[in-house]
Amino acid sequence: MTLLRTHIGYSLRAARTAQGRTLRSVARDARVSLGYLSEVERGQKEASSELLNSICSALGLTLSSIMTDVAVELTAREAVTLTVVDAA
Amino acid sequence: MTLLRTHIGYSLRAARTAQGRTLRSVARDARVSLGYLSEVERGQKEASSELLNSICSALGLTLSSIMTDVAVELTAREAVTLTVVDAA
Numbered sequence: 001m002t003l004l005r006t007h008i009g010y011s012l013r014a015a016r017t018a019q020g021r022t023l024r025s026v027a028r029d030a031r032v033s034l035g036y037l038s039e040v041e042r043g044q045k046e047a048s049s050e051l052l053n054s055i056c057s058a059l060g061l062t063l064s065s066i067m068t069d070v071a072v073e074l075t076a077r078e079a080v081t082l083t084v085v086d087a088a
Numbered sequence: 089m090t091l092l093r094t095h096i097g098y099s100l101r102a103a104r105t106a107q108g109r110t111l112r113s114v115a116r117d118a119r120v121s122l123g124y125l126s127e128v129e130r131g132q133k134e135a136s137s138e139l140l141n142s143i144c145s146a147l148g149l150t151l152s153s154i155m156t157d158v159a160v161e162l163t164a165r166e167a168v169t170l171t172v173v174d175a176a
Binding site: 002004005006048049050052053064070071077 | 093151155159
């Protein structure tokens with residue numbers, strides 16, 4: 001099952017690693033614990049909307065840019081799933 | 089502050105009312121309580137990723153379609169905010 005938190009985590013991690021930043025640096029700037037950020041990135045914890053904004057801000061990104069990434073990834077994933085189902 | 093849960097709530101409510109359906113009907117099909125769905129629609133509660141999938145499924149929508157709506161709305165809202173800031 002495709003979960004929103006999984007894709008939000010992927011996008012946040014991709015943005016952070018593209019910037020060459022550590023979990024510690026982003027967690028500090030976002031004022032969240034390193035463990036919390038790590039769990040959010042791995043899709044193991046739902047980020048509250050407020051803390052998601054803090055993390056986006058710490059990464060210098062807008063919420064819309066992260067959610068656009070998420071929407072594109074979800075759409076691509078669902079297209080692949082439909083193709084596999086059609087082929088079955 | 090723009091919150092993700094507010095925009096998810098708007099999109100879910102817009103989809104439900106466009107289908108002419110009641111909270112009760114969608115909550116029953118999604119196997120969530122009416123109060124929970126109402127709070128999610130009003131942006132007062134964060135929907136867990138699993139229950140968001142159940143609500144999308146009850147509405148006959150994909151998660152990607154709801155999240156694309158959310159991304160478009162967030163982008164439009166941020167553009168308006170930037171315009172107001174520029175004009176100030």
